[in-house]
Amino acid sequence: MIDTQIPIHEKYGGVVPEIASRNHIEAISRVYKKALKDASVEINDITAITPTYGPGLVGALLVGLSYAKAISFANNIPLVGVNHIEGHIAANYLTYKELEPPFLCVMMSGGNTQIIEVKDYTEFKVLGKTRDDAIGEAFDKVARVVGLGYPGGPKVDKLAQEGIANIELPKTHFTGETLDFSFSGIKTAVINLHHKNPEVNKADLCASFEKNVTDTLMEHVEKAIKITEIKKISLAGGVSANSYIRKAFKELEEKNIKIYMPDLKLCTDNAAMIASAGYYNYINGKRDGLELNATPNLKIN
Numbered sequence: 001m002i003d004t005q006i007p008i009h010e011k012y013g014g015v016v017p018e019i020a021s022r023n024h025i026e027a028i029s030r031v032y033k034k035a036l037k038d039a040s041v042e043i044n045d046i047t048a049i050t051p052t053y054g055p056g057l058v059g060a061l062l063v064g065l066s067y068a069k070a071i072s073f074a075n076n077i078p079l080v081g082v083n084h085i086e087g088h089i090a091a092n093y094l095t096y097k098e099l100e101p102p103f104l105c106v107m108m109s110g111g112n113t114q115i116i117e118v119k120d121y122t123e124f125k126v127l128g129k130t131r132d133d134a135i136g137e138a139f140d141k142v143a144r145v146v147g148l149g150y151p152g153g154p155k156v157d158k159l160a161q162e163g164i165a166n167i168e169l170p171k172t173h174f175t176g177e178t179l180d181f182s183f184s185g186i187k188t189a190v191i192n193l194h195h196k197n198p199e200v201n202k203a204d205l206c207a208s209f210e211k212n213v214t215d216t217l218m219e220h221v222e223k224a225i226k227i228t229e230i231k232k233i234s235l236a237g238g239v240s241a242n243s244y245i246r247k248a249f250k251e252l253e254e255k256n257i258k259i260y261m262p263d264l265k266l267c268t269d270n271a272a273m274i275a276s277a278g279y280y281n282y283i284n285g286k287r288d289g290l291e292l293n294a295t296p297n298l299k300i301n
């Protein structure tokens with residue numbers, strides 16, 4: 001089961017942190033009990049409690065982490081904190097039982113855009129990251145400005161399929177060898193174009209925006225393959241549900257690159273991926289105490 005707050009935040013055009021935390025408090029006990037029931041297990045059958053403690057919105061993180069600490073303490077079950085990004089990467093192991101590190105992971109969500117070298121199950125190196133807006137943030141802002149609503153990514157994806165990528169938009173490149181991204185320029189260019197000329201076909205605008213960010217993404221991924229000589233690429237995070245991006249990655253298979261794309265329901269935030277990362281941390285010996293705190297800017301390794 002996945003409990004979602006999307007309908008609650010839809011009318012505000014984005015996630016309102018305070019409302020998110022309050023709704024987590026209302027949902028968590030119900031979700032916990034239902035998850036145990038659906039899995040036909042009792043709390044004493046559980047080996048480890050593996051909450052995520054960052055990165056993310058501090059209020060929302062604190063609800064899950066405090067609840068997890070209480071279950072861990074009351075039942076004497078080990079507590080293993082999980083980095084949310086590691087969770088997205090570990091979603092791949094749920095879909096592909098045969099997948100083993102090393103591989104490259106392209107992490108694309110509402111808060112992060114990173115190319116990560118997965119050296120081992122709990123060992124990572126960030127090769128490139130966004131210097132401003134995350135890719136999902138750019139999708140969401142473009143959607144909001146052209147009037148598609150929240151969450152924007154899936155709506156841009158759908159409308160872009162009816163359009164033609166015939167509008168030229170700028171790309172940001174950094175000098176030197178960096179694999180870092182910047183998506184604020186393209187986002188602002190789309191917003192300015194729409195404001196200056198609201199008559200521009202929205203489907204064509206969405207298709208052009210999607211093609212532009214995908215081209216940038218693929219240029220960086222090809223560079224990362226060249227640098228590391230790793231030919232296994234996995235996708236992670238909500239934006240990896242995007243149909244145009246998935247198609248672009250699929251085309252890399254013609255160049256002998258193996259592509260791993262998690263099931264769509266495992267791409268967006270879910271607890272199964274956190275449990276998957278928790279499992280690898282647990283067998284690697286990680287244990288946390290009750291002093292574990294929510295860390296909004298938690299980095300990977």
Ligand code: KG4
Pocket residue numbers: 108109110111112135136137139140151152153154157237238239240241242243267268269
């Ligand atoms: O990983 P995620 O569920 O949450 C975090 O950010 O942690 O990612 C959410 C992001 C949102 O920006 C949403 O608009 C985007 O993923 N997204 C998509 C699609 N589905 C979700 N972006 C583009 N195309 C999609 N089909």
